[in-house]
Amino acid sequence: GQQLNQSPQSMFIQEGEDVSMNCTSSSIFNTWLWYKQDPGEGPVLLIALYKAGELTSNGRLTAQFGITRKDSFLNISASIPSDVGIYFCAGSPYSGGGADGLTFGKGTHLIIQP
Amino acid sequence: NAGVTQTPKFQVLKTGQSMTLQCAQDMNHEYMSWYRQDPGMGLRLIHYSVGAGITDQGEVPNGYNVSRSTTEDFPLRLLSAAPSQTSVYFCASSYRPGGSQQYFGPGTRLTVT
Numbered sequence: 001g002q003q004l005n006q007s008p009q010s011m012f013i014q015e016g017e018d019v020s021m022n023c024t025s026s027s028i029f030n031t032w033l034w035y036k037q038d039p040g041e042g043p044v045l046l047i048a049l050y051k052a053g054e055l056t057s058n059g060r061l062t063a064q065f066g067i068t069r070k071d072s073f074l075n076i077s078a079s080i081p082s083d084v085g086i087y088f089c090a091g092s093p094y095s096g097g098g099a100d101g102l103t104f105g106k107g108t109h110l111i112i113q114p
Numbered sequence: 115n116a117g118v119t120q121t122p123k124f125q126v127l128k129t130g131q132s133m134t135l136q137c138a139q140d141m142n143h144e145y146m147s148w149y150r151q152d153p154g155m156g157l158r159l160i161h162y163s164v165g166a167g168i169t170d171q172g173e174v175p176n177g178y179n180v181s182r183s184t185t186e187d188f189p190l191r192l193l194s195a196a197p198s199q200t201s202v203y204f205c206a207s208s209y210r211p212g213g214s215q216q217y218f219g220p221g222t223r224l225t226v227t
Contacts, residue, residue, distance in 0.1 A: 004156075006156075040220070040221070041220055041221070042118075042204050042206070042218030042219050042220055042221055043157070043204070043218050044218070045215070045216065088156060088157070090157075102159065104149075104156035104157040104158070105156055106154055106155060106156040107156055
C-alpha cells in the first residue's frame with residue numbers, strides 16, 4: 001500500500017511557540033486532510049486540501065498542499081495548551097478525498113510546556 | 115444530533131470469543147467505515163460501506179466481518195478474537211465517499227487476552 005511519512009513523531013514546545021509538521025508520500029495524492037485527536041476521542045477534521053499549491057487556514061492553523069502533490073504541511077501559530085494532542089495527516093489518490101482510499105500518517109504527538 | 119456513536123467503550127475478550135462492535139450515526143450519511151488504531155501505526159481501514167447493502171474490504175479486513183442492513187448502523191463482528199486484534203476501533207461516517215467531512219465516533223478500546 002501507499003506509505004505516508006509524518007514528522008516529527010513528537011514535539012515538546014513552550015506555550016506561545018509556532019509549530020510545524022509535515023507529511024510526505026511515496027506517490028501522488030489528490031486530497032490531503034489534517035486531523036487532531038484528543039485523548040480518548042476520535043479524530044476531528046481540521047483542514048482539507050484539494051488542489052496542489054493550495055494554502056488554507058483555520059484560525060491559528062495553516063496547511064499547504066505541496067506542489068509535487070507528494071507532501072503537505074501543517075503550521076500552528078502561537079500555540080496554546082488546548083493544542084495538545086495527536087495530529088494526523090491523511091491522503092487520498094481520489095479528488096474529494098474518497099475515504100476508501102485514505103492513508104493515514106502515524107501522527108505527531110504535540111506536547112506543550114507552560 | 116448524537117453524531118456517530120459506538121458501543122461498548124471498553125471490552126475485554128478471551129482468545130476465540132466472538133463479539134460485535136456497534137456503530138450508529140443519525141446524520142443520514144451514506145458512507146461508513148471502520149478503522150483500527152494501534153500505537154505508532156496511525157489509523158488503518160478495516161471495512162467500509164458506500165450505502166445500505168454494500169460493503170467492501172479496506173487495508174486490514176482479515177478476522178472481521180461487516181454488514182449494512184440500514185443507513186444508520188454499521189456493526190463490526192469479530193468471529194474468533196485473537197490477541198493481534200487488541201486495538202482501539204473507530205467508526206466513521208460521511209455524506210459521500212469524500213473523506214473531507216468524515217466524522218469519527220469516540221472509539222472502542224478492545225483487549226484480547
